[in-house]
Amino acid sequence: MIHLITGGSASGKSAYAEQLIRVETKDTGRIYLATMVKGNDSENAARIQKHRDRRESLYFQTIEQATGLKDLEIPKGSTVLLEDVPNLLANEMFSPAGNMDLAVSSVLDGLHHLMEQAGNLYIVTGEVFTEGIEVYDDMTLRYLENLGRIHQDLGKRADAVTEVVYGIPVKIKEYEK
Template sequence: MLTLVLGGAASGKSEYAESLVLKTTGPRYYLATMQVWDAECAARVEKHRKMRAAKQFETVECPLHLGNVSLPARGTALLEDLGNLAANELYDPAGAGENAAKAILHGLESLAAQCENLLVVSNEVFSGGADYAGDTDRYLLALAQVNNAFAARADAVVRVVCGIPVYYKGVEK
């Protein structure tokens, strides 16, 4: 089952996606896309890793090149989040650059083939009504392309607003 969980900043989307994963049996993978730039980032990653371990997640770091991820067994994977991954692929010199959306979608297909369930967390884009220019617009367009393509393929698409899930496709499990 493929599920896309969307929401704005601090909407509760990550907590909701995690709650869905905790309802599953079998191996649980947390695919972390944050790049570690400094000691503060490293401390945050370590804190989150410990929290996830208590919930029986195996953390897989994948800030770039999602298509290279190989999961050790079929199970449920939670990708957190597409916004980080898109920025990493666009702007990191080792990333896919202008081919970021295509590379991410290829990686999602590869992951989907390895999982019983794949839950993907992403940010809403273009709902704020603001006009963006330059690199921000390029980033938002790439993320929108990935969101739209994955939503079309997904079994369920849910938007979380103030902690409340609203299903646009599929039903709550």
């Protein structure tokens, strides 16, 4: 089962994904796949620590993998929470380990590889598109277009899609068992 969970910044999408996993899966074989690069940013470090603290009691094995998901091997049938697609794309586009021209295919190949291995895959992504901004620089526009392509692919493949708005889950596509 693949569940795509989206929403704006600080909308509660990560907490919602974790809640779904608590309710829908066993307490074993859970993998939290973290894609954020800590770097020298104290705000990122605080966000990473907040997520680590929240996961402590949820029986997750944490794997930090900023790029190259297509090379990641996980136990077959695991429950995976991937946090999150916008970070993963930014890492693939802009980090020294990534490749700007191959970023979309690298992200999609990695996600498809996870789909083949995981029993349940919960993918957290974000709505980073901003209404009212008329002009983006070329690099930002390329990033947004790439993220849109990835979202379209994931939306088609997902069994369920939920947008979290102000902490309220809104079902876009429902899973049929």
